[in-house]
Amino acid sequence: MNEPHHPAHAAALAHALRAADRGLAVIPLSRTKLPAVRSPHRAEPRRIRCHGECGQIGHGIHDATTDPTAVRALFAAAPWATGYGIACGRTPHHLIGIDLDVKNDVDGIANFEALAVDRGFAVPASITVATPSGGRHLWLRGPADRTVPNSVGRLAPGIDVRGTGGYLVGPGSTTNRGTYTLAPGTEHQALAAVPDALLQLLAPPAVASHRSMPALPIAGRQAVALVQFVLDAPDGQRNDRLYWAACRAHETTDAPALAAALIEAAVRIGLPEPEARATVTSAARRISARGAR
Structure with missing residues (x-):
């Protein structure tokens, strides 16, 4: 190069x-x-x-x-x-990003502070990135057994969530609008756990009865979280979610059993079984190819 x-x-x-x-x-x-x-x-x-x-x-x-x-x-x-x-959402940190925009007449930082007071949780002292527009990215550690989806303005105006399948612009990045930097005073801050009250707002709603959890051939919080991630898939994202979950499954020692559970979950939410099996097989090939590099 x-x-x-x-x-x-x-x-x-x-x-x-x-x-x-x-x-x-x-x-x-x-x-x-x-x-x-x-x-x-x-x-x-x-x-x-x-x-x-x-x-x-x-x-x-x-x-x-x-x-x-x-x-x-x-x-x-x-x-x-x-x-x-x-x-975001990857092991071992299960990173969750709270993206607080400050632009025009929207102040995501103030709205998040108000949300914390209203819902009874303290804003954690954690790694925080200052954005070129004056906003903040608050980094939080998520639990291994919960899947946090991405959202835009769902919690309040100016508050976006970067969860599983999303990404955060890292500090030290230069963009058309400027450079992302670690916020003063957070340079040596540890990654804080997401408060329980906030997690209840971030986690997906309960699924309908036809999307109930299949019987799992293995135990473990990660297995439950991956299967639930597939069950929660909205229309238009079912195959994408299945592929992502299958990739994570094939990074575990219980890959075959967990892959079967993911296929069953995908079928429950409407994917044809041949398509679900092909997606899981593609994921396995992808992870195997990475391991062979």
Whole structure:
């Protein structure tokens, strides 16, 4: 690889490697805050539903990794990258991002503080990132047995949630609007656990009776959380959620049994069984290919 074309690329790579060393899976981002590695399917005549099972990079958050060699390869493929994204919901931290926007007449920081008072929880002292617009990203550690979905303005205006399948712009990233930095006083702050009262607001609502939990062949909070993640999938996201959950399942020692439970859950929410099995098989191939690198 040639030397980066601008210092922001080298800085973003250095910050991304430090995050990966702390167990945070990362991807390179462009100045627009979008994944920087171009899709290998962009020239294909029809839209391809692929999350990396093709064996190539360029699948957005599905490329996120903590492997330093893989991180360098992703940045090498996108020398225009000036930032990096941190995947939320991944083990071991199960990161949840509370994105507090401050723009126009909306003050997400004030609205979050008011929400905390109303719901009876204290805003945790945790890692906090200052955004170029004057907002904040509050990082929280989620539990392994709960899945937190992404949302925009659901809790209150100016409060967005980055959960499973989402990502946060990492500190040290440079974007069209400026640079993301650690907020003063939080440089050495530990990652705080999400308060129980806040978690009740963030967690998905109870599923309908036809989406009840199937009998699991194995025990464990992670198994329950992954199956529930599939059961909670809204229309249009069922296959995507199944693929993500199957990838996480194939990173465990109980992969075959858990994969079967995920297929059953997918069928319960309306996916044809052949499609569900094909998705789980693709996920297994993807994880096996990563392990062979």
